[in-house]
Amino acid sequence: MAQVLARQDRALSPEETEALLRDRLGDQVVGTTVEYATFTLEVASAGWHAAAQLCRDEPLLAYDMFDCLLGVDAREEGFDVVAVLYSTSTGNRICLRTRCEGGREAPTCPSITDVYRGADWMERETYDMFGIEFEGHPGLEPRLLTVENFEGWPLRKDFHLASRVAKPWPGVKEPAELDEEGNVIERVPEVGDAPGPYDLDKAMAEQARAVNAPAVEEGAQDEAEQDTGSEAAAEATDAEESPPETELDQETYERLLAEGKSERIARSKAKAAYIKQQRAQAAGGDAADDGPSATGGDAAEDGPSAAEKAEARRKEQAEARRRKAEERAAEAEDQGAGDEEEGA
Amino acid sequence: MGVMDQVELPKPIRYVFNWGRKYSLWCFNFGLACCAIEFIAASTSRHDFIRHGVIPFAHGPRQADLLVVSGTLTDKMAPSVKRLYEEMPEPKYVISFGSCANCGGPYWDSYSVTKGVDQVIPVDVYVPGCPPRPEALLDGIIALQGMIQNESLKERIAGRRLDPITLGADAPLALEN
């Protein structure tokens, strides 16, 4: 009884633990995984008790602290029971997992209350929520968390919620699904639509599929359009949205060009300078307006500046699009040249 | 209750009597979930409902005039609320604080949550919100005080539901409508 602090240096690595457990438990071990820094040992139901006993009594493992025990609904395969143990002498944690016998109808699992007293109420809770019978438990009834006369096993995936049967789940799953115009899609639920979590999952998945299908198609179309889009089309949009020269700070533009910068850089820098100027002007106006009616002045100034920002953003996008089109054209030319060479 | 529920007090006396009652509400906090935190916030110095004459944290239900149920009431807990309510002496008032206590709130479809504390005990004031702000509780308290000021104790006692709601194994919980 000398060790007080956990000694990680004496702890077995997951590989060593696995080798040890496989050696002692033989073919009761179904598998092991290391996920999220937790070593999980899956054992057959028959070896459940032996595994817990071994984990506690084997000096190399010394899992002396019982952490928690819970049930898992494995749908068609039945139910799993998971126990988490901790070793205060090595600081290791282990997760034991087993599949209950008896399928969905009568899941049973050996109790480990005689190994860990702390498992008592955890097993009662698991019984409450999943209806898993723990053989050898001192007394699972009366029910611990639900009212004594509760019927059913509420954490089973096929448990039907009475309120949900009477009143279906309203609305759509978050994040809100939107149609093309950005309106929230309203689902009209039917009575009995999704009486339990499992059905709700299914209903929502279906709904999401229905909602998202057209959006995907649209995206694909867009792509196709872009790909087949001729230079002419690109130019057409260009003409529409290309920034008029007045949007540039001519001074900066010319200076940069004179300095030998490329036209593109000069253009973008000049634009930035222009926007900066505009902002400065707006701010100056603000300051001038400041006074007793400061809020009013602010509001009035806010409008144009927001609009301006939007404008600037639009311009920038147009610019980017044009640049891309140019690049593509250059690429096409290159390719064309390559083709010719090959032909020759 | 003695004579109070037998005779109607003359109006001026009733006014003074009710005025005294409404500013000395010993409050019994039935904190069950997150809303209880807001209740506590309402009782501390920033919102301070003592200035409205609500004295928080009565020693027990037998010393309390006002029961504030704040939080999620489960079917398992419902009998206790019922029982503590019945331990309170008349005249007694109930504020249901928060969506959970009002109607089940976010747990409207839960298997274990009572869909409103008014299924178990009569409620005077409902404070909506999830959780309601402490100011909302102050508002609820003032509404309740307005009610107390204008009421006749005789009528209140007469209007009380006398047959208790039975809870327990022989009567299924919260399922009879």
Ligand code: SF4
């Ligand atoms: S109403 Fe909201 S905040 Fe209040 S107890 Fe219920 S869940 Fe918690």
